[in-house]
Amino acid sequence: MHITSEIITHIFLFIALYLEVFFLITYFEFRDKEHNLLILKIPKKWPSVSIIVPAWNEENTVLKTIFSLLKINYPKNKLSIIVVDDGSTDNTWKVVQRFVRNKQVKLLRKENGGKYTALNYALCHIDTELVGCLDADSYVHPEALKRIVAKFEDIEMMAVTPSIKIFEPKGILGFIQKGEYIFGIFLKKVFYHLNALYITPGPFSIFRKSVFDKIGHYRHAYNTEDIEIAMRMQRNGLKIGNVHNAFVYTVAPNTVKTLFKQRLRWAYGFLQNAIDHRDMFFKLQYGHLGIIVLPAAGFSFLSTLYFFGAIIFDWLNSFIVAIKKIATIGLSFPKFNFDLFYVNTNLIVFVSIIAVVGTIFMIVTARKLAEEKTKFGLDSILFILLYTLIAPFWMLKALYNVAFAKETKWR
Amino acid sequence: MEQHGWKKYAYTFLITAVIFATAILASNYFSQKKINEIKNIESRISVDILASETQFSLLSELSCKDIGNSFLSQELAVLGDKLAYTEQNRGSDNEEVLNLKKYYSLLQIKDFLLMQKIKERCGGKTLSLIYFYSNVENDCKDCQKEGFVLTKLREDYPKLRVYSFDYNLDLSALQTLINIYNIKDEQPTLLIDDKIYYGFKSIEDIKEILPILKEIDKQKAEEEALKTKKATTTEE
Numbered sequence: 001m002h003i004t005s006e007i008i009t010h011i012f013l014f015i016a017l018y019l020e021v022f023f024l025i026t027y028f029e030f031r032d033k034e035h036n037l038l039i040l041k042i043p044k045k046w047p048s049v050s051i052i053v054p055a056w057n058e059e060n061t062v063l064k065t066i067f068s069l070l071k072i073n074y075p076k077n078k079l080s081i082i083v084v085d086d087g088s089t090d091n092t093w094k095v096v097q098r099f100v101r102n103k104q105v106k107l108l109r110k111e112n113g114g115k116y117t118a119l120n121y122a123l124c125h126i127d128t129e130l131v132g133c134l135d136a137d138s139y140v141h142p143e144a145l146k147r148i149v150a151k152f153e154d155i156e157m158m159a160v161t162p163s164i165k166i167f168e169p170k171g172i173l174g175f176i177q178k179g180e181y182i183f184g185i186f187l188k189k190v191f192y193h194l195n196a197l198y199i200t201p202g203p204f205s206i207f208r209k210s211v212f213d214k215i216g217h218y219r220h221a222y223n224t225e226d227i228e229i230a231m232r233m234q235r236n237g238l239k240i241g242n243v244h245n246a247f248v249y250t251v252a253p254n255t256v257k258t259l260f261k262q263r264l265r266w267a268y269g270f271l272q273n274a275i276d277h278r279d280m281f282f283k284l285q286y287g288h289l290g291i292i293v294l295p296a297a298g299f300s301f302l303s304t305l306y307f308f309g310a311i312i313f314d315w316l317n318s319f320i321v322a323i324k325k326i327a328t329i330g331l332s333f334p335k336f337n338f339d340l341f342y343v344n345t346n347l348i349v350f351v352s353i354i355a356v357v358g359t360i361f362m363i364v365t366a367r368k369l370a371e372e373k374t375k376f377g378l379d380s381i382l383f384i385l386l387y388t389l390i391a392p393f394w395m396l397k398a399l400y401n402v403a404f405a406k407e408t409k410w411r
Numbered sequence: 412m413e414q415h416g417w418k419k420y421a422y423t424f425l426i427t428a429v430i431f432a433t434a435i436l437a438s439n440y441f442s443q444k445k446i447n448e449i450k451n452i453e454s455r456i457s458v459d460i461l462a463s464e465t466q467f468s469l470l471s472e473l474s475c476k477d478i479g480n481s482f483l484s485q486e487l488a489v490l491g492d493k494l495a496y497t498e499q500n501r502g503s504d505n506e507e508v509l510n511l512k513k514y515y516s517l518l519q520i521k522d523f524l525l526m527q528k529i530k531e532r533c534g535g536k537t538l539s540l541i542y543f544y545s546n547v548e549n550d551c552k553d554c555q556k557e558g559f560v561l562t563k564l565r566e567d568y569p570k571l572r573v574y575s576f577d578y579n580l581d582l583s584a585l586q587t588l589i590n591i592y593n594i595k596d597e598q599p600t601l602l603i604d605d606k607i608y609y610g611f612k613s614i615e616d617i618k619e620i621l622p623i624l625k626e627i628d629k630q631k632a633e634e635e636a637l638k639t640k641k642a643t644t645t646e647e
Contacts, residue, residue, distance in 0.1 A: 002502070018427040025423055288416065321555075328556045329563045329614060341448060341493055345441035346500070350434035 009310070012303045013351045019296050020358045023190045027365065030193040043153055048078045048128035049145065049206065054118035056086040058136035059095050061251075066099060068139040073146060081105045082122045087112025115202075116218040116225040123212055132206035134248075139167060140204055141247040148206050148246045158238040159200050159207040159230075160246075161188065163370060167249035172382060173259055176390070177252045179363070179383025185244055186366035192242035196289035198297070200230040200240060204248040211238060224269025231277045234289055244369040260394055267301075267398035274298060275402070301395055308392035359384065445497060446507055452490045453514050459484040460521050467528065475533035483526060483572070488565060490515060491575065503546050513582045519574040520584055526572065536623045539572035541602035543594060545579055551598040553611040560614055568627060 051069055055062045062083070069081050081104055085093045099105035110121050119133055130152065134140065144162055151160045163185045169178040191197045200207070205226065215236050221228030233240060253259040274281075274294065281298070283290040325332075363380045463482055494508075494515055501508050526539060542561055545551040561573050576585055578598055594600055594607060601608040603620050618624045 014427065014431055017430060018423060021427050021430070022419070022423045025419060025426075029419075291420075324556065325559045328559045332563060332566075334562075334566060341445055342496060345438055345445070347434055347438040350437050351431065354430055354434065 005310070008306070009348060012306060013348060013355075015299060016303060017351060017355060019292070019299070020355060022292060023187070024358060024361070026190045026193055027186070027362075043150060046075050046078050046146075047130050047149060047152065048080075049074065049130040049132065049149065050080045050082055050122075050126045050128040050209075051204075052119055052122040052126075052131065052133045053081060053083045053136060054086055054115050054122070054133065055083060055088065055092050055096070055136045056112065056115075056118070057088045057090045057092060059088070059091040061136045062092055062096060063098075065134060065136045065139065066096070066105065069134060070102075070104065071142055072140060072144070073142045074149075076104060079104060079145070080128065082125065083107050084118040084122050085109040086115070086118040114220065114223070116220055119225070120217040123209075123217055126209060129209060130206050131209050131212075132204055133202060134204050135202050135250070138164075138203035138248055138250040141249070144204065144243075144246040144248060145206075147243045148204075151241045151243055152206075152208070154239075154241070156239045157208075157241050158211050159205060159233060160241040160243060161192075161197060161200050161205045162203070162246040162248045163188070163242075163244045164201055164203055164248050164250055165370060166252045169252060169379070170254055172386070173256065174252050174254055175379040176382045176386050177259070179377075179379035179381075180387055182366045182370045182372065182379070183359075183363055183383060184366075185370050186362045188242045189244050189369060191293055192240070194288035194293060195239065196234075196287065196293035197240040197242060198230050198234060198289060198294065199227050200233075202226045203250050204246075214238070222269040222272040223265050224273060227269055227273045228276075231273055231280070234286060235277065235280060245371060247371075260397075263391070263394040264397050264401070267394050268401050270297065271301070271398055271402045304388060304392055305395055305399070308388070356384065442501070445493075446511070449490065449493055449497065449511050452486055452493070453511065453518065456484045456486050456490065456518050456522075459486075460518065460525060464521075464525055467525070475529075482529070484518075484522060487519065487522060488573070490518075491573075498546075509580075512577065512580060516576055516580060516582055516585050519576070520588060522572070523574050537604050537621065538568075538570055538623055539574065539603075540617070540621070542573060542575045543578045543589075543598055543600040543602070544575060545598040546577055547579060554599050557599040557601075557611055560612070560617065564614060564617060564624075568624060570627075571621075571624070 053062065053065055053069070058065075066081060066083065069079075072079065081099075083096050083099070083105060085096065085108070087110060093109060096105075096107055100107060106125065108122060108125060110118065123131065130149065140162075148160045148162060151157055164181055166174060166178040166181050169175050188197065202225075211233060215229075215232050215238070218225040219228050230240060253262050274297070277294075280286045280290050281294050286294075360376070360380075363383075364375050367375060367377070367380070463484075494511060498505075498508050498512070503509075523539070523541065529535075530537065540561075542557065544554040544557070561575070564571055565573050576588075578589070578594075578596065578600075592602055592605070592607060594602070595609070597609050599609075599611060601612055601617070601620075603617075606620075608620065612620070618628075
């Protein structure tokens, strides 16, 4: 048992290190090329864009979202905003009426059917070249759209994703998420260069309208239509890009319960979509996505759970020993003698140190991409220390739900 | 996938393998260093014992007063702790660990014999015990508990010499010791003053068997009382 678990641990460590090295190499490979790309190619003619705002009981946030869209630096006659009231039971419809005379804003209303139905409903009323979506809890940087649209100068580019940051993070949970989102910016950049982005995030991913004509509209996809559409695009060889300085700010869940719910939906959605598209794993025809990125996502799920399990098992063991000790000799605190001899020098310690150094490098790079003022922050520390301790909870629940076919809810 | 893509996978593998190998080397280097440290302690103890033995034989009329605390090696306990830690990390069937353990057991026996000799010549009360344990899984359920008790005793009474032996260790000298005292294969076993005690013994049980521990307790209490008394008189 001891030897088996040791071998599994070492295999997991090796694969984790392999993935980290692969992603870092990819980053370095494209760093200089990226620099040239940053010089914005201004299109001769800005294409027309529609942004869909699906809203269900968003009376408090929807206005702010629409105003942030109206403030975007983009030719007004080329940008339309489509608000879809997805059968709200609050005052959302009433609140958005103030835009009824605004030529840029179109108001639609339908019976409640979930986010993907709202998006599809809007798609039927759109005839612009580009189309995107913005959730009612997100705000856009004024330059984001121009930066994204410039990417469509590449005629093969079919969708472009932004960089998402947390809007005014609060509390420990807010900062952990801030660190996580910034780290995500690095990964997205790398996945883009590998042509392996498999999520076009709800907030402000922009598509060519022709994508939906070619591969069909959004699907329910376990409430993660943004994973499913991206997977379907990849399956059909449609290129997805990323602009790291096109910032979108999203409001983070600030309670354990809401965060858990959101992440459970994501983790469950990823697993279910991965199962639906399982034939893409380890397939040459899907390039780096099939060979490394999708398997890596699955692996990170598995390894997080494995190491979490190992830590819990270890803690439980120590706890039982401590209880036994107290029961035998009562509460006693041994004299603390520091001796270098007792410093753990197992392989796992050295590999972990190397892996953490790699992660810190990624974070520092990501912070630069994210235009953060400092190289490292409290959020990065909290992310490194705490994320792997909380993520296993929704991962486990997601696995449980997949195994017992339990659906997750939006909220 | 294009040629270039595959090359990257291969290079990544190579780099990862080099990093991994370096980590293995570093880990091995430090664990070897620890083994060497144990070996060093063992040879120091060995020299100590040999020196004491020689001194003892040379001066047949050695005054019992000359035999102080430092006559017996003070490092045996530290060695025992480090060896136990290494055994836990490397596994008890590791060849190197086994050899170190055998040597450690021999040193303990020699130390024990020397102590017996001193006792014969100079008298005095026993302040030592021999403990037999077993590492075989499910063989000795109370060994962990007995270990807690003995560690605690050693902490509370630094002068108490605890000799611990793995009953199943393949070492002829140890087996002879087991045969001489006719110790059955039932761990935990304590051997105190030539008497054998089978089964778990609590701190209180051992204090009953070794009354000198109680005397030490009394002395400590008296010293404590004296100190408090002194403190109160100075305050007055």
